[in-house]
Amino acid sequence: MAAPALRPMPASEKTGIHTISLFVHDRPGVLVRVALVFARRGYNIESLVVSPSAAGGFSRMTMTCSGDPATLDQIIRQLAKLVDVVSAIDHTGDQSYETEIALIKLDVQDDDRTQVLQVAEHFNAKVVDYAQTSIVLRVYGGSEKLDALINLLRAYGISELVRSGKILMARGGSET
């Protein structure tokens, strides 16, 4: 017997890297509870940003992770079920504004410096520290742009790299 047309189950169709935004009650342990939903499946959280939200007593968590859509769908429902989680939304593929900051330290010899600075300028990266044998660049933008810059700079010897992890905000009247 065929099922009559029903509204489709909200199973996520989105594959690849997922960006999930959580709005959480700012209580001790909330980060552990969130992390355990991933850890019990052996899932890796690729980036995680926790910060105070506009409302006092609540925090915003933005996390990225990869996995098959069905499992991530389940993970999001289990996150939403946590008592301290007010909302859990998968923003993958929607039109949210996304950004990330990276700090990149390079051990540069004199002959490479000019080229590195040219690359940096092309990516709008700013030199925030200039020393005898190293420079530190600060760059922000979409994660893909940061990936591209970092790949280019590898040839010149990146000695340290710190990325903030992706943050995002839904546009217009939509909720993050």
Place this chain on the structure above:
Amino acid sequence: MSALPPTGAERLIQCLEREGVEYIFGLSGGAAMPIFDALVDSNIKLIMVRHEQGATHMADGYARATGKPGVVLVTSGPGATNTVTGLLTALMDSVPIIVLCGQTVSPMLGKDAFQEADVTGITYPVVKHSYLVKDGADIPRVTREAFYIASTGRPGPVLIDLPKDVTQGPCEAPFVDDVELPGYRVPSRADPDDIAAAAELLKSAKRPLLYVGNGAVISGAGKAIITLAERLRAPIVNTLLGKGAADETHPLHLGMLGMHGTAYANKAVVDCDLIMSIGARWDDRITGKLDEFCVDAVKIHVDVDPSEFNKMVPLDLAIHGDARLVVEDLLPMIEPGDTEAWLAQCDEWRRKYPLKYPKQGGLRAQHVLDRLHALTLGNAVIATDVGQHQMWAAQFCLSTTNRNWLSSGGAGTMGYGFPAAIGAQFGQPNKEVWSVSGDGGFQMTQAELATAAIHKLPVKCLIINNNYLGMVRQWQELFYDNRYSGVDLEGNPDFVKLAQAYGIQAWRIKRPADVDRILKLAHAYNEGPCVVVAEVVKEDNVFPMIPAGAAIKDMLIEKPRVRMEKPTGST
């Protein structure tokens, strides 16, 4: 009375009194002493146990039998870690218990103080929610929230860790009535569009099946489900934990489905064209091999917990709401279906594949449990342990009354049954309460014989003694070429003498001819606890059986003649 402000512990106990707590099951220790001290002046009765695991199962049995949260009180460190199994058991089966733990003084947290354990840390994965109280002023709010969270929505265990300085220090914080939990929503009525969609699907089904789980027990949906089945003319099956929600002796009821369910229930699952879960979560012991589970049947799922939707099987319709309210809302929209051919088919299976056991060749557990059912007729609370005896009890002791069947399903915790029966008896003093345990599991919490004895609780403890870890032995016989490894319970005590050592009345059943006489003696005995030890045949197997990971259609009705492959399913 002096004008001193109450201590945190005193405030805590006042909060528990306001929640209507009658009993606390616990065992003391240094970090919990202020709380035990405050209990001296309270009307709440302290039931002292012999092991903290026992306390958690008592609270669990109390909660399952009454629907009210059960409360546990233990000390820090090892006292608290002994509750972990009970927390898991309660979480897996959605049972509301509150576990209060003493903790080292807060300035010593994280410094390996004596009997310090990171209890909130250890228990995160096995609680619905938990608290570490660092400020006495939070005690009223935390207690109110804990009871609210434990007992609403999909119920579950909540743990409160209470440092000794917090319970010993003053607490003047006012009582709290309203909870403010922006991240916690309790669903009630479902979306009317979903109800209408369900009615539509049910209308076009030729072979509908109602699949009833623990959610129906928790919400008390049984009566509505029976009405639904009668109007639809649809058969009912239930899970191990769904037993009792809808009267299993009703003519439309096919009994338990799943790994050791009845053949007729499982055949109905294979052949139905619509299966509607009412508070059941498509557990792997129910579905068997997922790729072959009800592939062509329409699947509807009613649940309070939306994280269960599409978790195991892809659904055609998910209805988010309380099981009873959903079924009640559905009733007015139901039109009688043309299912007579389907019901006739189910009845034919029922006649062709009845549950049966050999009547000769010594005393059998099935016989004892069959007669226990004949004696109690579903009117007694039955708490089981885990193993073969549990499955036989589920098959033969049909449940007629909601909250009369207590069994550890999700966790399968050996040692659960006897303390759960004790807790149930405290909660239901006017009901007859039996525990049914195996000789293996009983020994895991048998120390609670003392607890039953000192309170002269009329709980009746049936031990099915096959001198084996029988269920594991069955798997070794069927799937591991009879290579027995770690299943022989050589060294068992004489359980009759063991009971007598606690001053407990005990009888032994040796022969089939003893069964009725001794069960009746126990049935009539109300002066205190009693123990009945049934010395059953050592090697017997539970059938029907769907090997773990196999398709339901590959159910074994009896022992196969051919050698079986090792099961592919987890357990």
